[in-house]
Amino acid sequence: MRVLIDFVVALHIIGIAALLGGFLGQMKAMKAGTARFVPGMLHGALTMLVTGVALVGLDQADDHPVNNVKIGIKLLILVVILGLVYVKRDEEKVGKGPFAAVGALTVANIFIATLWT
Template identity: 75%
Template sequence: MDVLINVFVALHIIGIASLLGGFLTQMKAMGAGAARFTPAMLHGALTMLVTGVALVGLNQADDQTVNNIKIGVKMAVLVVILGLVYVKRDEETVEKALFGTVGGLTVVNIFIATVWT
């Protein structure tokens, strides 16, 4: 079971890397007002959602303790990110504030995962 959990953790990290990487590659364009949500950002957020739910299930099946409040907060933040990226995915440009919000929420989600114990 540990190997399976570690595989899903790796996939979860790949998802966050895709979401954050997509944001960081658009930073220069954001300064020029031409930033857009890339498919990598949408796929990264979806990967995070699927692997996160799988990780919770696998950890509970392995009789490990799961902080349900932390998971709930992380999922709420991720659903907001996913909703924003999904709705605005086809637009040529996205407002700076909206794009910055997605980047900020992504970083918040990373800190919730790592700092909240």
Template identity: 65%
Template sequence: MDVVIKIFVALHIIGIAALLGGFLAQMKSLRTGEGRMTPGMLHGAFTMLATGIILVGLNQADGGDLNHIKIGIKTAVLVVILGLVYVKRDEEKVPSGLLGAVAGLTTFNIFLATIWT
């Protein structure tokens, strides 16, 4: 079971990388106001949600002690991120502040995962 959990943790990190990487790849576009929500960002957010749900189930099945408040907050933040990316996915340009909000919320979620024990 430990190997399966580690595989899904790796997939979860790949989702984070796709979401945050989509923002970081557009840093130059942000200055000109031509940033957009890329398909990779949307796929990364969906990957994070799916693997996160699977990880909760696997950890619970393995008898792990889960912090349900932490999981609930992380899920709520991710749902907001996913909603922003999904709604703006077809627009040619999105405000730089919106892309910054997605990056900030993603970073916040990373800190929640790593610092809150």
């Protein structure tokens, strides 16, 4: 079971990397006002959602304690990220506010995951 959980964690990290990498790759465009949500950002967020739900289930199945408040907050943040990216995915230009919000929420989710014990 541990190998499966570690594999899903690795996929979760790949999702985070796709979302954050897409954001960081568009930072220069954000300054110019031409940033857009690239498809990898949507795919990364969806990967995070699927693997995150799988991780909670696997941890519970393996009798590990799950902090439901932490998971709920992370899920709420991810739903906001997904909503912003999904709604504005086809726009040629995304405003600085929504684009910066996705980056800030992604970083917040990473810090919640790593620092909240």
